[in-house]
Amino acid sequence: MLYDGCVPRKGTRKTVAKAADIRTVAALAKVSIATVSRTINGSPAVSDRLSKRVWQAIEQLKYFPNTHARSLVSGRSRLFGIIVENITNPFFPELIQSFEEVAVAHGYEILVSSSNSDPAILTTCVRRMLERKVEGVAMLTFGEEEPVLDQLAVHDIPLVLAEFKLADPKTSTILLDYTTGLKAAVDHLAGLGHRKIGFLAGPHTIHSAITRLNDFRTAMEAAKLPIEKAWVIESDHTMRGGVAGFERLQSFEKGPTAVICSNDITAIGVLRAAYMAGLRVPQDLSVVGLDDIDFAEFTLPPLTTIRLSRADLARAAFEALRQQAETAPGGKLQREFLVSTNLVVRGSTAPPAGAHS
């Protein structure tokens, strides 16, 4: 069964024939290179007769255009950059995946980089993207973008950011509507009978973390639930942070009966810490995440969480960039996009211990 051998590679080239170029095609089709170029680019000004000959030659030679030459002369690279905070966070691969899908569908290629929250890395990322002449970059780093804003502005590159508006007309913004999801989560918990709800926030350096926290507060107020300051803890959007946050929460004599986490991996850290501490979720503690990463469905118990669609976010980011890249200077374009959230109830929430309903 195991293929362990060494197979000859098929399609062995006898002569190391240089890849066909536009001239080869033109010669074979007996037309000028201009006609080949026009044919490839779908110019209507080519007769069917020649067009057919050209396509035939292209097929026969397995020709395809050299992107570098194309970009050089046309000034358009059809390349977008996408920078994420950390590709290792499961939130981002899904985002990248969707972004790539829609980009490829529109004939764009993407350059991916993670900043790993390091401004130096971020700077070289941007630099590399600039060298490759990207037509736009999506900075989905949620709050680490400042250091390179100048760099990009100087080169007049379209930019799309999440939750951060810039005056520069070359920038677009994606607003995330956490309000709806967070309100649903608080209401869900309140409906279950919880009144003591904690919040494990993300780093205050990250815009989205701040927005999430604010929206949590708003939702609590709307539900007329008290916000206990000590239970609102700044964590760091990592599993370890979730563990630490849980321990902090446990240190209170009468701590919260439910906790909402600023993201799913924090919630997973809480789940783990609770398990290690012998606490049962959801009987002893209800836990809510935010993001709904693929994994959320497979935690123990399955995580109740606020879903933020990566696909929607990716589509919005691409669309923003595409409009920037393809809209004629002075043309009007949409510079603000909204992506919404919604609650997904699974197994990590239940009435608090001793609830009467």
Added chain:
Amino acid sequence: MLYDGCVPRKGTRKTVAKAADIRTVAALAKVSIATVSRTINGSPAVSDRLSKRVWQAIEQLKYFPNTHARSLVSGRSRLFGIIVENITNPFFPELIQSFEEVAVAHGYEILVSSSNSDPAILTTCVRRMLERKVEGVAMLTFGEEEPVLDQLAVHDIPLVLAEFKLADPKTSTILLDYTTGLKAAVDHLAGLGHRKIGFLAGPHTIHSAITRLNDFRTAMEAAKLPIEKAWVIESDHTMRGGVAGFERLQSFEKGPTAVICSNDITAIGVLRAAYMAGLRVPQDLSVVGLDDIDFAEFTLPPLTTIRLSRADLARAAFEALRQQAETAPGGKLQREFLVSTNLVVRGSTAPPAGAHS
């Protein structure tokens, strides 16, 4: 605290000055463009005096070379492609991350794509990479590479594959030594007192899955443990597959007391299914994974698993490609690389229920 406003982008360009090109730099530094080119490329044949002037001009103009022009004339794109099976599988982002790191450190850029196990997508991936004139492709799809081998061979592109040797001198192979890790896992389980060990294999279409299964068998034989055919189940390397595999195992009256899974996410599926079924891990069932994804440490209980270093794999893949790209034709290069595995014992393994030791 929340930055909700709209800040003017700094570094506002007054005139939409075209990005500086090599001629601008040459003019400012009062040298020829050749000297600028030499300076940038570190040619030793430039006097310190001119070199200094050139760097100054570069700094002042914030100039950087146009990669497309460079690639066009030099014939070298300094681009590698990396194709993974599915970026959403946590194994791959870590791999990509490491690959990117080492590539960037060596002045290469990378193009990332997932094939999603779809030959059509794979074909267009390769096509796009070819258009961008990548100097090599790392196909880390573990068994889906056949459909595009021709395509790549025709264009004479260096290729590195995992666990699949090809005769073509332009291809290199990374062999994964699962033997060591699997032997360690079986011995660990045997040492705990297990004799009834099942195996949840991956799809038989994937080379690595087959290798893993074979190495499991070898390890079992070496440990003089019986291999129960019914307990060796073909699964599909997904969490759902793990759930299904567990259920199948449970359907036997006297099933195995331990199960080794072909990858971690399968093991996580098993963990989840066991939990839902009211079985305790590791008391009622020991579970071992393979890969050691970041998450493995945070499952409940923490997963005992066979670690396969993504960083090592990525480094090997890059090195293979770099050698192919930079070795003069006819020069000798290493075409086979070996990456090893080792057992990481955590909380999902314990003596079987009723063990005497």
Added chain:
DNA sequence: GTGAAAGCGCTAACAA
């Protein structure tokens, strides 16, 4: 509708 020719920004001979 088609072709000839002028570059896109750069590197690499070749001269000086």
Added chain:
DNA sequence: TTGTTAGCGCTTTCAC
């Protein structure tokens, strides 16, 4: 050591 020049493969005027 430095400069001049001929392209890399393509798109895009501009003639015809």
